[in-house]
Amino acid sequence: MSTRNSHSAKRAASQRTGRRRSGPILAFALVVVATVGVLAIRQYSGMSESIAAETGAGENKLNIGGPFTLVDQDGQTVTEANYSGRWLLVYFGYTYCPDVCPTSLTRNVDAIELLGDKGDLVTPVLISIDPQRDTPEKLKQYVGLFNPRMVGLTGTPEQIAAVAKEYRVFYMRSPGDTPDSYVVDHSSLTYLVGPDGKVAQFFSHSASPEEIADRLKQRL
Numbered sequence: 001m002s003t004r005n006s007h008s009a010k011r012a013a014s015q016r017t018g019r020r021r022s023g024p025i026l027a028f029a030l031v032v033v034a035t036v037g038v039l040a041i042r043q044y045s046g047m048s049e050s051i052a053a054e055t056g057a058g059e060n061k062l063n064i065g066g067p068f069t070l071v072d073q074d075g076q077t078v079t080e081a082n083y084s085g086r087w088l089l090v091y092f093g094y095t096y097c098p099d100v101c102p103t104s105l106t107r108n109v110d111a112i113e114l115l116g117d118k119g120d121l122v123t124p125v126l127i128s129i130d131p132q133r134d135t136p137e138k139l140k141q142y143v144g145l146f147n148p149r150m151v152g153l154t155g156t157p158e159q160i161a162a163v164a165k166e167y168r169v170f171y172m173r174s175p176g177d178t179p180d181s182y183v184v185d186h187s188s189l190t191y192l193v194g195p196d197g198k199v200a201q202f203f204s205h206s207a208s209p210e211e212i213a214d215r216l217k218q219r220l
């Protein structure tokens with residue numbers, strides 16, 4: 001047996017002893033770490049689990065949403081109080097978005113139209129996550145293409161960052177060929193905000209107009 005091997009054997013033996021002594025403590029620590037880990041994962045994955053549900057819709061269990069100060073498509077400063085008493089179907093996106101935003105906004109308008117007269121109770125909203133390019137004028141032109149009742153909101157980069165944080169919206173610029181041709185990667189949930197200003201529910205990008213309309217019917 002070489003010296004090296006015997007050293008290894010001794011180390012292995014002492015490790016075994018050590019493991020035996022600290023076993024209960026280690027086991028306890030592992031249980032604590034595992035429990036905390038599972039709780040943290042549950043908390044943060046709750047939303048994506050809900051989104052993954054077949055309906056593509058989820059209840060708001062995470063206290064998403066909150067107050068905001070933004071600028072509407074007419075250049076007026078507005079807060080959540082301007083919309084109290086109304087149902088809002090809110091989407092975060094931007095007018096230069098090549099495909100995802102137009103698809104989601106069209107889908108949201110279709111869902112509202114499926115409600116017939118009751119659809120008048122729900123206002124479709126686009127909050128821009130590209131405030132540098134989405135001026136009120138630009139937004140006004142854009143939202144009008146989807147529905148004359150659609151509200152477009154923009155603001156300073158700080159105001160947008162604040163509302164995105166409240167709604168846990170992710171957005172990040174990816175550089176384009178020229179400084180003005182960048183795209184903005186962003187999460188694409190739609191939020192149903194109740195007359196109390198609170199997010200009642202959210203819908204994933206994959207939810208159909210029929211699914212959203214069904215959920216809305218249950219609440220209106």
Ligand code: NI
Nearest residue numbers: 093097100101
């Ligand atoms: Ni988009």
